[in-house]
Amino acid sequence: MTDPQFARRRFLLGGALGAAALALTGCDAGGQDTPTGQLLRSAESLTLAAQRKLQGKTALAREYTEADISPHFRVNGSSMPDSDLYASLLEQRFADWRLKIDGLVARPTELSLAALKLMPARTQITRHDCVEGWSAIGKWTGVPLADILRAAGVLPGARYVVFHCADELEKTLDGSGRYYESIDLVDAFHPQTILAYGMNGGDLSVGHGAPLRLRVERQLGYKQAKYLMRIELVDSLHGLWGGNGGYWEDRGYEWYAGI
Numbered sequence: 001m002t003d004p005q006f007a008r009r010r011f012l013l014g015g016a017l018g019a020a021a022l023a024l025t026g027c028d029a030g031g032q033d034t035p036t037g038q039l040l041r042s043a044e045s046l047t048l049a050a051q052r053k054l055q056g057k058t059a060l061a062r063e064y065t066e067a068d069i070s071p072h073f074r075v076n077g078s079s080m081p082d083s084d085l086y087a088s089l090l091e092q093r094f095a096d097w098r099l100k101i102d103g104l105v106a107r108p109t110e111l112s113l114a115a116l117k118l119m120p121a122r123t124q125i126t127r128h129d130c131v132e133g134w135s136a137i138g139k140w141t142g143v144p145l146a147d148i149l150r151a152a153g154v155l156p157g158a159r160y161v162v163f164h165c166a167d168e169l170e171k172t173l174d175g176s177g178r179y180y181e182s183i184d185l186v187d188a189f190h191p192q193t194i195l196a197y198g199m200n201g202g203d204l205s206v207g208h209g210a211p212l213r214l215r216v217e218r219q220l221g222y223k224q225a226k227y228l229m230r231i232e233l234v235d236s237l238h239g240l241w242g243g244n245g246g247y248w249e250d251r252g253y254e255w256y257a258g259i
Ligand SMILES: Nc1nc2c(c(=O)[nH]1)N[C@H]1C(S)=C(S)[C@@H](COP(=O)(O)O)O[C@H]1N2
Pocket: 073, 074, 075, 076, 077, 078, 129, 130, 131, 165, 166, 167, 169, 179, 207, 208, 209, 221, 222, 223, 224, 225, 226, 227
């Protein structure tokens, strides 16, 4: 463990797991909520409610100019999924890659990269804030998630959009280290929520999440899921992996990571 950033993350993770363990004591054996658990959860929903109330549901994250773009945008977390499937997709320059959209939708769909690039695009220059304490400004080009969801037809019971990724990180928790994330429908239909295939005027690089990544600009870096393979509409996050709605959330981070 020579990389100081990695050491720092391990430190943060230790703290986060400690907090998660504390939160667990908020539930008794029967799964009933105790005051501790309720308090921890209400602190987070307060952040969500305060941001939505103060800024409104469609308030935009600040956008910057070309001159503000960071000369170096760090690659963080996975820098390349370690699987034969991803290696072969990359070798074909993602010609065989398909984004699956399923779950609680009227029309389950598969979209190629070429099909996504034919859809109306949005470009935005925004600041990415990582929980580890660094930020960078980048220009992102992609398809508004709202357009994809409208095409697929979100069914009435759906409450969350889940992003399944190609990469696995540490498999310490439940035998899986699969990266995934989730957002609610307010953020999913927000105009700056896009599935980006371009960065700073070029194709998204492997390090930054090729062929497609999420940009959900009012939340922290770990919500910006890279290496997207599948989008699933669900009514609850409980059935997925650790049940907290994301890889880092299952390791103690907050689900609503408002900036
Ligand atoms: N699939 C996947 N998405 C991910 C991660 C990851 O490890 N795997 N890391 C997250 C974190 S913590 C950050 S800060 C950003 C980093 O994005 P970048 O590599 O483009 O800087 O991606 C987020 N999305």
